[in-house]
Amino acid sequence: MIEKIEVPALARVEGEGGLYIKLKNGQAEEIRVDIYEPPRFFEGFLQGRFLQEVPDITARICGICPVAYQMSSVQALESALGITISDQTRLLRRLMYCGEYIESHALHIYLLQAPDLLGKESALELAAVAPEVVRNALRLKKIGNDLLKAIGGRSVHPVNACVGGFYRWPDVEPIQALLPELEWGLEASLETVRWAVTLPYPDLELDYEFVALHRPDEYAVYDGEVWSSKRKAVSVDEFDKVYLEEHVRHSNALHSRTIDGNPYLVGPLARLNLNHEQLSPLAQKALKESNIKLPLCNPYKSLIARAIELVDAYETAIQLVKNYQPTGKAYVPLALKAGVGAGASEAPRGLLFHRYAVDAQGLVLRARIVPPTAQNLPRMEEDLKSLVPQIVQLPHAEATLTAEHLVRAYDPCISCATHFLKLKIEED
């Protein structure tokens, strides 16, 4: 019987982390998702910076989801200043977010998680036997990057979003020129859902508390109310009264739990289960045709949730691109004043909360950032605990891969998580 599962360096995740499971009589005695990523002190750097610098700086927390950091931070700062942005701004931000979902989800589905389900070490290895699958995956991903580039100048750390709106309305033509590719992407994303449901997922059904933003009128990504499958909804401003961070020493990390001590889940499964009625028409159709029973409670199947969200992102992007005809000023001028404000959006990996206090000169006094991966860490450990009894009899390499795959299915973004994680580098 297996006594220990150890993955010193997780591959195909964003950032540096490891996995350690110690077993006794077939039960998990100790489980750790280790974080090696060094501390980067973002909240510290932000103190004393001018508020308009914040979206540029927080983008650097994560190269895969910089837009999420920009969107949560501009909303929090606009709330602190009491600014209301225009509808056009909101729609363009929503479109930008579609670009990020497309590149991030296509990356995770095909390049990071699918190799586990297909018995490959990487998408490059997959390309040797199924080059068309990988070529289409890369094209699917590229369209998201192209959309980000057309709006923000580049896909990693785009430069156009600011507190109050955008520095400049992006030109209409390069955005609308993407329509044929977006139409292709929509078809390819529907095909992705059909393919995703055929993959051989490990069995694991768990009882989750799902937490995600919600809106009655659209699939909540850019903004919304904080919904939970097990408690009543709260506003973004009240988020950190209900969802708390606690210091867990063994894991060297701050872990999020609900006010009554439950670990909870954010991300694609939570969003799909809470908000499937708000999906775009074709995404709803794809969901229906896939015969998936909701709530979807198998963490490995978050790949399917991502695939359905990919359809939603493509279909929503097409609508927004078709209607993109900006007029007037691209931003609301800033009237500086002292204040405190919170903002949240749904990063591809889950709810991302920011809160800032600024002084009358527009300088940041305090910053607080709660990234999705940090919220999911306690859940990951709970999931691993539930997984252990069914993998102890497997050959060691297979058990290790199944555990590793579970962590990877979360699409953990360790660079994101660590800028606030409490961590300790263990010296050997």
Add this chain to the structure above:
Amino acid sequence: MSGSYKPKVAVYKFSSCDGCQLSLLNLEDELLDLAGAVEIAYFLEATRAVKPGPYDIGIVEGSITTPHEEERIADIRHECKLLIALGTCATAGGIQALRNFTDASRLADNVYPHPEYLSYLTKATPISEHVQVDLEIWGCPVNKYMVLEAIAALLQNRKPNFPPYSVCMECKRRGAVCVLVSQGIPCLGPATQAGCGAICPANGRGCYGCFGPWPGANLESLTPALKDLERYPGETARLLRNFAGYAPAFRKAADSIKE
């Protein structure tokens, strides 16, 4: 490096956001050809498969911020024939190096409940402060085509062809109106290495220097000129002390400002 031999490439991550490594995976049209031209022997973000060193080309993302990273970079230098520093974290310390201008322990106290458990260096430093670097590719993030050009150049045994001018040249070339001259917006473009495509001025804002100082920059003249245009107190110093703030030329210029 020629003939049928495929050079072994290793990609390493230090303190960073992953965005520069991602630029390799964002080479969607070229990735499969690239994987055919070189052997990707170690690249954890992309593959579980790890082939043992030594490697022909090591690509390093991130800056050195912990004692463990200090040791690791020395080992990596030994196992790589050529070492490329990828992105402004690796070439100048990046955003992490903002700690170098303040008391790092104060930052730790502000952010972490129990800073005594942290293991970090008081200064975040570029790779070249620790080991010899054969090629630096600047940018926060890097321009993926510059990465491709660097690898192609190494395969062809020639020097990479990087733009030898500042952001201003790229700005003029794309026909953007100068935000500094026409609108009085503080812009680091005249002092910043080209490579991004002048995307900030083209979007109506000033360059924030993320590709690092251009070797021909005249910061002695630019810095006081920017001071006169400040829209809020301390703007010039903050502009210089940003993603490439620890690069010597930007550091010196920021130090010269008397607030």
